[in-house]
Each structure stands twice: as structure tokens, then as C-alpha cells.
Amino acid sequence: MTVSLYAVIGLAAYLIAGPFVGGWFAGVDRRITARMQGRFGPPILQPFYDVRKLIEKEPVTVNGGQDFYVMCFLIFIIITGGLFFFGQNLLLVIFTLTTANLFLVIGAYSSNSPYSQIGAERELLQMMAYEPMVLLTAVGLYMTTGSFNISDIMLGGALAGGAIPLKYLIGIFAGYLFILTIKFRKSPFDLSLSHHAHQELVKGVTTEFSGRTLALIEIAHWYENVFLLGFIFLFFQNGTWYMALVGVVVALACYFLEIFIDNAFARMKWQFTLKASWLVTITFGAANLILLYYFKGLM
Amino acid sequence: METIIVLILIPLVIALALLFIRHDAARRPVVFIGAIATAALSVVLAVQQGIWSDAAANMLWSGETESAEITGYAMMGIEAALAIVIFVLGIKYKKALACILVAVQCPILIWFELFGGGHEIEVKNNICIDQFSLIMVLIIGVIGTLICVYAVAYMKDFQHHHEGQPDRRWWFFFLLFLFLSAMFGIVLSNNLIYMYFFWEITTLCSFFLIGYTKTDEAVRNSFRALIMNLLGGLAFVLAIVLIGKSYGTLEIDQLIQIGVTSKSAGQPDLIINSVVMLLCFAGITKAAQMPFNSWLLGAMVAPTPTSALLHSSTMVKAGVFLIVKMSPLLGVQGILSIGEPGFMVMMVGGITFLLASFSAVTQSNAKRVLAYSTIANLGLIVACAGIGTPEGVWAAIMLIIFHAVTKSLLFLSVGTAEHNIGSRDIEDMDGLFGRLPRLAVFMIIGIAGMFLAPFGMLISKWAALQSFVDAGGIWVVLMIVFGSAVTLFYWGKWLGKLTAIVAARKNIQDKVHGEEWFVLAGHIVLVILISLSFPLFSGNVIVPFIKNFFTGVSEESILALSGDNMIIMVVLVCVILVLPLLFYGRTRKRIVPLYMGGANEGDNLTFLGAMEKDVPVSLRNWYMEGVFGEKLMNRIGLISTCIIFAISFSFVANLAYQVYRYVQEGGVFS
Numbered sequence: 001m002t003v004s005l006y007a008v009i010g011l012a013a014y015l016i017a018g019p020f021v022g023g024w025f026a027g028v029d030r031r032i033t034a035r036m037q038g039r040f041g042p043p044i045l046q047p048f049y050d051v052r053k054l055i056e057k058e059p060v061t062v063n064g065g066q067d068f069y070v071m072c073f074l075i076f077i078i079i080t081g082g083l084f085f086f087g088q089n090l091l092l093v094i095f096t097l098t099t100a101n102l103f104l105v106i107g108a109y110s111s112n113s114p115y116s117q118i119g120a121e122r123e124l125l126q127m128m129a130y131e132p133m134v135l136l137t138a139v140g141l142y143m144t145t146g147s148f149n150i151s152d153i154m155l156g157g158a159l160a161g162g163a164i165p166l167k168y169l170i171g172i173f174a175g176y177l178f179i180l181t182i183k184f185r186k187s188p189f190d191l192s193l194s195h196h197a198h199q200e201l202v203k204g205v206t207t208e209f210s211g212r213t214l215a216l217i218e219i220a221h222w223y224e225n226v227f228l229l230g231f232i233f234l235f236f237q238n239g240t241w242y243m244a245l246v247g248v249v250v251a252l253a254c255y256f257l258e259i260f261i262d263n264a265f266a267r268m269k270w271q272f273t274l275k276a277s278w279l280v281t282i283t284f285g286a287a288n289l290i291l292l293y294y295f296k297g298l299m
Numbered sequence: 300m301e302t303i304i305v306l307i308l309i310p311l312v313i314a315l316a317l318l319f320i321r322h323d324a325a326r327r328p329v330v331f332i333g334a335i336a337t338a339a340l341s342v343v344l345a346v347q348q349g350i351w352s353d354a355a356a357n358m359l360w361s362g363e364t365e366s367a368e369i370t371g372y373a374m375m376g377i378e379a380a381l382a383i384v385i386f387v388l389g390i391k392y393k394k395a396l397a398c399i400l401v402a403v404q405c406p407i408l409i410w411f412e413l414f415g416g417g418h419e420i421e422v423k424n425n426i427c428i429d430q431f432s433l434i435m436v437l438i439i440g441v442i443g444t445l446i447c448v449y450a451v452a453y454m455k456d457f458q459h460h461h462e463g464q465p466d467r468r469w470w471f472f473f474l475l476f477l478f479l480s481a482m483f484g485i486v487l488s489n490n491l492i493y494m495y496f497f498w499e500i501t502t503l504c505s506f507f508l509i510g511y512t513k514t515d516e517a518v519r520n521s522f523r524a525l526i527m528n529l530l531g532g533l534a535f536v537l538a539i540v541l542i543g544k545s546y547g548t549l550e551i552d553q554l555i556q557i558g559v560t561s562k563s564a565g566q567p568d569l570i571i572n573s574v575v576m577l578l579c580f581a582g583i584t585k586a587a588q589m590p591f592n593s594w595l596l597g598a599m600v601a602p603t604p605t606s607a608l609l610h611s612s613t614m615v616k617a618g619v620f621l622i623v624k625m626s627p628l629l630g631v632q633g634i635l636s637i638g639e640p641g642f643m644v645m646m647v648g649g650i651t652f653l654l655a656s657f658s659a660v661t662q663s664n665a666k667r668v669l670a671y672s673t674i675a676n677l678g679l680i681v682a683c684a685g686i687g688t689p690e691g692v693w694a695a696i697m698l699i700i701f702h703a704v705t706k707s708l709l710f711l712s713v714g715t716a717e718h719n720i721g722s723r724d725i726e727d728m729d730g731l732f733g734r735l736p737r738l739a740v741f742m743i744i745g746i747a748g749m750f751l752a753p754f755g756m757l758i759s760k761w762a763a764l765q766s767f768v769d770a771g772g773i774w775v776v777l778m779i780v781f782g783s784a785v786t787l788f789y790w791g792k793w794l795g796k797l798t799a800i801v802a803a804r805k806n807i808q809d810k811v812h813g814e815e816w817f818v819l820a821g822h823i824v825l826v827i828l829i830s831l832s833f834p835l836f837s838g839n840v841i842v843p844f845i846k847n848f849f850t851g852v853s854e855e856s857i858l859a860l861s862g863d864n865m866i867i868m869v870v871l872v873c874v875i876l877v878l879p880l881l882f883y884g885r886t887r888k889r890i891v892p893l894y895m896g897g898a899n900e901g902d903n904l905t906f907l908g909a910m911e912k913d914v915p916v917s918l919r920n921w922y923m924e925g926v927f928g929e930k931l932m933n934r935i936g937l938i939s940t941c942i943i944f945a946i947s948f949s950f951v952a953n954l955a956y957q958v959y960r961y962v963q964e965g966g967v968f969s
Contacts, residue, residue, distance in 0.1 A: 059888040062903075063800045068883045075878070079871070089864050091761050095752035096871070102751065102791055109795030112730070112802075112903070113893040114918060117795070121921045124791045131784035139768055139776060148765070207894055274926065278781070286777050293773045 007151060010085035018081060022222025023047045029259055036263045051218050057211035062111045069107030070213050074220040076100030081227040087151030090138040101127055111208035119205030123192035125270055129277040130179035136285040140172040141165055141234060143292055156238030164243055166235040171288030173235050177254060178280045183228050186262035189273050229255060302344045303426060307483045310337050314476035321469055330451050333476060334444035341440025350433040351839050367425060374496045375412060378405060381503055394522045400529040404536045411540045422549055427489035430844035435486035435620055438703045442612040443479045445818045449711050450475060450604035452812035456718045457602050471511055478504040482613045486620055491539050491549045498535060502528040505614050508605045509598045520597030527591045531584030538577035545570045551624060558628040575628045576640040576947060578621060586618030586677045589651045589936035595674060599666045603714030606666060610673045611707035616699060619677055623684045623695050627849055630687025638950035645685030646943050649775040651678030654936040656782040657927040659789045665713045665723045668789060676702050682775050683763050689845045689857040690766035694759050696841050701755030704829060708822035709745040712738055715815050719807060726919060728796050733804030739797050741819050748826050750790045753871035755830050762859035792920045802903040830872045834865040
């Protein structure tokens with residue numbers, strides 16, 4: 001295994017700075033959301049205060065098993081993001097992410113509580129809805145850059161001829177943006193866990209988690225969100241510093257767009273979530289790949 | 300050479316012995332000894348033939364001419380006798396189609412062998428041993444015999460549950476061991492006539508095993524399985540006649556050599572193509588691919604060890620074995636490959652993977668979920684073989700190995716659960732963690748092994764995905780991404796049911812038989828061992844095999860996963876195994892009641908409903924009948940696969956016409 005300096009820096013930066021960036025994003029999100037709703041909003045650092053408060057709460061749980069699953073959820077989310085920023089195989093990253101998310105689902109199921117089971121099932125539904133598009137994103141990046149390795153994708157592929165992958169993957173980019181709404185747990189697809197109290201079934205998948213355990217879930221989400229934006233970043237890479245900058249800017253713009261969508265829609269039914277995301281996956285993602293395959297002869 | 304014959308004969312001798320042992324107490328030691336002997340011998344054969352080195356690469360053996368001739372006649376005699384048995388049974392149960400199929404295919408073969416020139420064809424090598432067949436020998440020898448051992452305990456309970464019915468267990472165990480013997484025959488044959496002989500024996504064994512209980516449903520389903528497999532058998536016979544008549548050979552290695560030569564010369568041989576297509580069709584019926592998937596679902600009426608055997612180490616694996624063997628002659632070149640065998644195999648496999656995964660979502664019967672998952676995974680194996688690249692074959696072989704172990708584990712676990720909680724419904728497995736904790740852990744490992752990183756099946760799926768992307772099988776890529784998303788859903792919700800901790804469940808674990816624990820634990824050891832050692836296994840067994848199988852391929856083009864990624868997976872397996880040992884269930888927190896809208900009665904099982912009444916909590920899973928309806932999926936599968944068969948075989952029909960004209964003009968068939 002040849003380890004590049006960039007990979008080590010990326011990994012270290014993610015492990016240390018990941019939760020701070022993610023938490024800060026969450027704070028900005030709440031502030032922007034408040035402004036969109038005509039409120040002033042909490043301080044930017046509010047998510048950190050929340051987590052500190054959760055940690056200080058009395059430690060209670062509904063059974064001896066569920067904390068273990070949440071711990072695994074956090075560990076595997078960190079592994080997933082770590083593999084991503086270490087420049088490893090994109091498919092490996094996606095599969096590990098699935099395992100990580102499944103730990104959260106199992107944790108919710110294990111409580112055998114009605115509300116958290118509904119949340120868990122909905123979480124599974126959401127995973128089923130977004131997974132094809134995430135895999136197609138990886139396939140698309142592979143087709144344009146000739147590698148599943150993130151460290152290679154970062155350089156932009158020989159096949160793309162110095163162009164950024166986005167040039168050939170506009171449909172896939174749109175599809176990814178669509179399912180990112182699900183992944184960020186934003187309306188209209190925040191079925192399993194919402195930030196907005198008015199449309200939630202108790203507290204969805206996290207109903208039976210409290211105190212320190214809930215804090216771990218928050219931190220895991222911060223970690224997760226950072227590397228989800230990393231996917232967006234990949235679409236713009238061709239190995240130059242200015243495209244790296246563009247990637248960061250676009251990722252931030254996409255985050256803003258998701259916040260806007262979140263505030264513009266109410267929650268949809270599960271049928272719509274599943275059908276809409278699969279339809280988008282086919283019409284944008286699959287169509288993009290098929291066109292790429294037959295007309296560009298890139299493979 | 301002797302080891303091979305002994306390996307086929309030992310299960311056969313045990314089977315015959317079991318036919319005459321009617322006492323359970325006497326049967327037990329015979330089954331155990333037979334199982335140990337068979338398993339040990341399969342390991343000996345694998346070691347002796349050097350599975351772990353290049354030495355095993357494609358060794359071919361010829362028997363002595365005289366004994367081969369006697370064997371040939373004996374096989375023909377047995378085939379004729381079996382055909383008569385089927386015919387009589389077909390008349391007895393009024394199954395005309397079975398009679399017709401058997402009345403067509405058996406005479407064709409006998410005519411071909413006696414009068415059609417089949418007898419004159421000199422077969423140099425009757426037996427073929429390579430790493431792939433040795434892998435299959437190990438799967439059959441180890442998993443198959445473990446299932447036989449399990450069956451001893453299971454059938455005791457089964458007989459107990461079906462009191463008043465005649466004890467026909469001697470017949471059951473006879474069939475189990477006969478099945479193993481025939482499977483060894485299939486995977487070691489190089490002579491197509493031999494392979495066909497064993498092929499038909501497995502068809503018959505599964506027919507009798509499915510019909511074991513002799514209920515109306517069992518008889519109906521057993522005939523369905525028989526008819527579908529006879530259809531495949533007919534295709535097999537036609538393939539034999541076609542290759543024998545046109546090229547004067549009956550050997551698989553010859554067939555592949557001729558095919559590869561003409562393929563690399565850029566002129567695909569139409570006769571070889573149709574032979575391959577017919578053989579793959581036979582494989583598709585046996586591997587229960589759509590539209591023939593219904594026989595495997597119908598097989599659920601049989602006692603659970605039968606399902607475990609059919610799904611993991613025998614029967615369906617014979618189907619995929621043959622298709623993987625053909626893979627150098629498969630493969631696709633873009634959209635123009637319609638009508639080539641590779642296209643047919645790949646598309647049928649892909650469609651089956653997608654639709655069977657969809658159907659599994661709507662099932663709450665655990666055995667049906669497992670059955671659909673088997674069909675789906677076999678679809679993936681078939682598709683991987685159909686793409687015909689070294690990467691695809693690597694993924695296919697990995698899938699065969701992982702699937703055999705994991706699926707057998709799951710079936711046997713469900714069997715044990717069924718006998719102890721009285722239901723095979725996933726909804727009744729609520730709180731299995733409290734009632735049968737060890738079994739629940741075994742099932743969880745099995746399920747995780749089926750779809751989750753970093754375990755085996757996922758590694759193979761990953762390799763499969765990459766090999767389709769590389770080979771341009773874009774349509775199958777789409778089927779895989781949607782199919783695997785759904786796979787995640789149906790396994791995930793089952794996993795959730797198992798892990799749920801339900802209050803006040805009594806532990807009934809000590810009622811499970813010792814043999815069952817032994818076999819289940821053996822499976823667990825295998826699952827973990829394979830997940831940890833697969834990079835070694837890949838490097839030392841599978842890669843050397845593929846290097847010989849596809850001459851002149853580099854190691855890089857065989858491995859979809861780089862060595863680094865394999866090591867990462869193994870490390871993750873270690874992490875996932877160590878974490879629960881260290882941390883599961885260790886909490887010093889205060890335990891509080893669940894939230895139930897503020898009205899939990901305190902026991903986590905009832906809440907205070909409207910009208911001040913106690914209402915028991917009942918949690919049910921999600922089946923989405925409206926989206927993934929089983930009937931709809933089967934109908935779509937039937938139509939789409941039939942269209943593909945029609946397109947593919949219309950090319951064969953066209954070819955038949957050309958051959959006919961060729962003969963008219965005085966070609967080779969004189």
C-alpha cells in the first residue's frame with residue numbers, strides 16, 4: 001500500500017476537524033433555517049452546547065443492548081469517512097457506510113419500542129431509496145476516471161482528459177443531489193428522523209436514545225455530513241488547486257440548497273420517497289451512464 | 300484416481316446401507332460414520348490433488364477402456380430403469396408432461412449411444428480435476444455431510460411432530476447420501492454422458508426428497524420440480540447429441556478448447572454456441588432461475604434439511620457449476636451480442652437477481668425469504684458467469700463458496716427455530732434473542748454474512764459489480780444496484796426482529812439437540828474462517844485456477860478487489876467480531892421503561908389504551924405488498940426471461956436450418 005502524504009493529511013484532518021466542521025455546519029444550518037422562517041435563531045455554536053448538555057444528563061437506557069449498537073454506528077461512520085479521506089476505494093466506502101447505518105437501525109429495533117421501530121423501518125426504507133443512486137455515482141466516477149480509488153479520482157482520470165468528472169456526469173450529479181436530501185435528513189424526505197418537531201413521530205429512529213448515547217448519534221451525524229459533501233467535491237477534481245477550491249465552494253452551495261429545500265417542503269409519504277428517488281436514479285443516473293457508455297465509448 | 304472413485308462410492312455405499320436400516324438407534328452411527336468418512340475423503344482428495352498449488356490445474360484422467368465400456372452400459376441401464384420409474388409415477392399421479400419429457404429424452408440418448416454413433420466416439424478423459432471442482436468437492440463434502448448429521452436430530456423431531464405417519468426416514472437418508480454421491484459425480488466429470496447421468500440422478504433425488512411427505516402439496520411440488528428439471532435434462536441430451544454428432548467429442552475440455560479457438564479467431568462457431576446455449580439452459584433450470592424459480596419455492600414443503608441441501612451445497616450449485624464451466628465461451632460484446640449464449644445467461648441471471656430480491660421483501664415466511672435470496676444470489680452467479688471475464692468468474696466462485704456456507708447455516712437455524720418456537724414466520728421470531736439467544740446470534744451472523752460489509756457475500760457482490768462495469772454489462776449493473784438496495788431492506792428488517800429485546804421471554808435454549816448445536820457451531824466456524832482467510836484462498840486457489848481456465852490472463856485482470864482492499868475487509872471482520880465480545884450488554888446505566896405515548900404499564904409489553912384498558916403491544920414488520928408484489932414480479936420475470944430465451948433460441952433454430960442444409964449438401968454428417 002503506497003501511502004501518500006495527502007492521504008495522511010486528509011485522514012488526520014477528518015478525524016480531528018471532522019466533528020467540529022460538521023457541528024459548525026449544523027449550527028449554520030439552524031441559523032439559516034431560522035432566518036428563512038423569519039426568526040433570529042440560536043448561536044452558531046448551539047449544537048456543541050446541546051451535545052455538552054446531553055453528555056451531562058443522567059445516564060438511562062431502556063435495555064443493556066442498544067448502547068452497543070450506537071457505539072458501533074459511530075465507530076463505523078468514522079471508519080467510513082476515514083477510508084474516504086484516506087483515498088480508498090469508493091465502493092468500499094459506500095458498503096461500510098451501509099454497515100454503519102444499519103447499526104443505528106438495529107439499535108432502534110433492539111429497544112422493541114413502537115416509535116423507534118417505525119423510525120427504524122423508515123430508516124431502512126430511506127437506505128433502500130438512496131442506495132442505488134450512491135452506487136451509480138461511484139460507477140459514474142469510475143467510468144470517467146478509470147478508478148474507484150478516491151486518491152486516483154482526485155487527480156481526474158486520463159479518460160476524462162484533464163476535464164472534471166462533472167463534464168460527463170451531469171445527470172449523476174443531479175441524482176446525487178436529489179438523494180443527498182434523504183441523507184441529510186431534510187424535508188421532504190426526513191421520514192425517519194427530522195429536525196422539525198412539528199412533523200415528527202415522537203423522535204423517529206432516536207426515540208429511545210437519550211443522554212450520552214444521543215450525543216454520540218449527533219457526533220456521528222456531523223462526521224457523516226462532512227464526508228457526504230466530500231462526494232460533491234469529487235465531481236470537480238482534476239488535480240488542480242483551483243478546482244479543489246471550486247469543489248469546496250460548490251459543496252457549500254449544495255449544503256445551502258439542501259437547507260432551502262428543507263424549508264420549502266413538508267414531509268412526503270414513504271411511497272413518494274421511494275418512487276421519486278428511484279425514478280430520479282433511473283432518469284438521471286442510469287440514463288447518464290447508458291449514454292456515456294454507448295456514445296462516448298469511454299469504457 | 301482411486302480416491303475419486305472411492306469418494307463417489309462411499310456415500311453410495313452408505314446410502315445403500317441406510318436403505319436397509321430401519322431403526323433410528325442403528326441409523327445414527329451409520330450416518331455419522333458416513334458423514335465423517337465422506338468429509339474426510341473430500342478433504343484428502345483436495346489435499347492430494349494439490350488444491351493449494353498449481354499442480355491441480357486441469358488434470359484429466361482416462362479410465363481403462365474396458366471398465367469404461369462396462370460403466371457406460373451400466374449407466375445406460377440405470378438411466379432406462381429410472382426413466383421407467385418416472386414414467387410409471389407420472390401415470391400414477393396423472394402428470395402427462397413428466398411422462399412426455401422422459402419418453403422423449405431417454406430414447407434420444409439411448410439411440411444416440413447405441414445407434415447414433417455415440418458409442419464409437421472415443422472419450423480420452425472421463426474425469427476432470429481442477430481447483431474449481433475441488434472447491435465444489437469440499438463444499439459438498441463438508442457442508443453436505445454437516446447437513447446429514449443435522450438431519451439425524453431434525454428428523455427425530457419431524458417424525459415426532461408427524462405422529463401416525465409411517466416412518467420413512469430410511470428413504471430420506473438414502474436419498475441424502477445418494478445426492479452427495481451424484482454431486483461428486485457431476486463436479487468431477489469431464490465426459491458429458493457421465494455428467495448427464497449424475498445430473499439426472501440429482502433431479503430424481505430432489506424429486507423424491509420434495510415429495511417425501513406425500514401430501515398433495517408435496518406431490519404437486521415434487522412433480523413441478525421434476526418437470527422443470529427434465530426440461531433442462533432434455534436440453535442437456537440435445538447438447539450431447541449435437542456436439543457428439545458434429546464434432547465427434549463428448550468431453551467438456553474439448554468443447555471449451557474448440558469454442559475458445561474459434562472465438563479467438565473471431566469467428567464464433569455456431570454449433571458450439573448452440574451446444575453452450577443448451578447446456579446453460581439446463582444449468583438455468585437446475586439453478587432455479589426465472590422462469591423456473593417456482594420449483595425451488597415449492598421445494599419448501601420438504602423437511603428443512605432438504606431445503607438446506609438443495610440450496611447450499613447440491614442441486615442448484617450443480618446448475619451454476621455447469622454454467623461457470625462454460626464461462627470461457629460466454630461473454631458479451633456490447634448490444635450486438637443478442638443471440639449469443641453469454642447474453643442469454645447474463646440477462647436471465649440479472650433479471651432473476653433483481654426480481655427475486657424484490658419478491659423477498661414481501662415474504663414473512665423465513666424459508667421463503669431464504670429461498671428468494673438463494674434464487675437472487677444464484678442469479679448473480681449466473682450473470683457473473685455470463686459476462687465471461689476472469690473477474691466475473693472470480694466473483695462467481697467466491698459467491699458459490701460464501702453462499703453455500705451462509706445459506707446452509709440460515710436454513711438449519713430456521714429449522715431449529717421452527718421446531719422450538721413452533722413457527723417459521725419471521726414475525727414470530729420477535730425476541731428470539733431472549734428465548735434462544737445462541738441460535739439468535741447464529742442467525743444474526745448468518746444474515747450479516749449474507750449482505751453486510753465486511754463479510755463474504757458482500758465482497759463477492761462488490762467484485763461482481765466491478766466486473767460488470769469493466770465488461771460493459773451496463774444493464775446488469777443497474778439490476779445489481781437496485782437489487783442490492785432491496786436486499787439490504789429485507790435482511791435489515793429480519794435482523795431487526797432478531798435483535799429486538801422483548802421483555803419477559805423465557806429461555807428455552809436447552810431443548811435443542813446436541814447434534815444441531817454441533818452442526819450450527821461448525822457452520823459459524825466456517826463462516827468466520829472463510830471471511831478471515833479469503834484473501835489467501837483467492838490467491839492460492841482461485842487465481843491459479845482462473846489463470847489456467849482463461850489462458851494468458853494477468854493477475855490484475857482477475858482480481859476486482861486489490862490486495863489492500865481485501866486486507867481492509869479482513870481487518871473490519873476482526874473489528875466487528877471483537878467489538879461485541881468487549882462491549883455488548885455492558886451498561887451501568889439505570890434501565891427505564893419504553894416510551895409508549897406516556898402510558899407504558901411498566902412491563903414494556905402493555906400500554907394503557909383508550910377506555911382505560913390494557914392493550915398488549917404488537918409490533919409488525921413492513922412488507923410493501925403493493926410495491927414489490929410477489930405475483931407481479933414473477934409475471935414480469937416470466938415474460939422477460941421468456942423473451943430472452945425466444946430471441947436466443949430463434950438463433951438456434953436458424954442455425955438448425957443451416958445445419959440441415961449443410962447436411963443436404965453432403966457435409967460432415969455421413
